[in-house]
Amino acid sequence: MSNYVLVIDTNKQPCNPIHPGTARKLLNDGKAAVFRRYPFTIILKTISTKPIKPIQIKLDPGSKTSGIALIQSNKVIFGAELTHRGATIKASLESRKSLRRARRSRHTRYRQARFLNRTRCQQWLAPSLQHRVETTITWVNRLIKFVPVTCISQELVRFDLQQLENPEISGIEYQQGELLGYEVREYLLNKWDRRCSYCDVENVALQVEHIHALSRGGTNRISNLCLACDRCNKKKGTQDIEKFLAKKPDVLKRILSQTKRPLKDASAVNSTRWALFNRLKETGLPISTGSGGLTKFNRTRLGLPKTHWLDAACVGKVETLEILTNKPLLIKATGHGTRKMCGTNKFGFPIRHRERKKFHFGLQTGDIVKALVITGKYIGNYVGRIAVRAKGSFSVTHKLGKFDTSHKFCKTIHKNDGYEYSI
Known part of the structure; x- marks a missing residue:
């Protein structure tokens, strides 16, 4: 069950993707040739006259890995997982920053000082975040060249942080809707590393716990929620957390600090969501969106395993899905090398010629x-x-x-x- 093979005709116009067995027969009969290895694409030696079936690209943008899926008539015919190199870019910029700072401290400037050239555009993103947008757009445009895409679906936000923090903004319908449990629980599972906040036990059923009990003035805000096992939840009851953890000051300090700390990966995705959405609109195709809670709700309802490309297939409104592949294409961004004219050691001094x-x-x-x-x-x-x-x-x-x-x-x-x- 490999990915379907992408097809273009002799005029390089996208055709319907075909089963790998059909593609092999066309290649053996000399009616087509390999056009591109990744994603595997063949080019026909004639003009295709078959009617085009609409295909939808679905995206699950992630902080480290993004999922991509092609859907045709509620069938998943192509899956891919794109691994970003944002962490590598950040490390390289930090290394360059430290080397330049060391040169300045040694008073060995290699060019005249410039302090008034640091203006940034209004939509500026950090290079490690902008990279996520650019690589995703690259692969969307690449697939559009080889596939008759009619629309795009994007998971606009993994967690609606504003709505989770202040659930009253959408009224009682959101608070009591069936998606509430998926949004809140998925956020808490990510924030508290899928373990009990009080005893660090893993691989047990976890319950949503109020840090400050409702009977003592606590609220339902996401900053007042954590995860606890059944034993710790019953043991704490409605006690103040300071009293409950009086003998564990380190645990108390960790929990109180973690409640104020934002979810790093979710923040990275939220920072780039509108930039990616606006870039997708430039393709001229209709765009639909969904939340991470809806994605998990669809995946759980359909009984699918947790993977990035299947998450992408479950983005937005989904009634049924038929999975026709189980071997997604794994793509890892590595960059195009370096423009350095010489190799340097860890202190930034040249040691070899390039x-x-x-x-x-x-x-x-x-x-x-x-x-x-x-x-x-x-x-x-x-x-x-x-x-x-x-x-x-x-x-x-x-x-x-x-x-x-x-x-x-x-x-x-x-x-x-x-x-x-x-x-």
């Missing part, structure tokens, strides 16, 4: 190649990524290891595009 030329013998570092080695120690057929050298001896990294071979044995099957792929 080659200005990126392409050698028509290949560049990061390309996925098929290496058919016919002489030497590593005779065999390999598929992996290469690191190029000017002398023509390339390093090939594959799933079983790493070796060096001549460029003559390497044939490109997918150009470097800043992503790693697996199934």
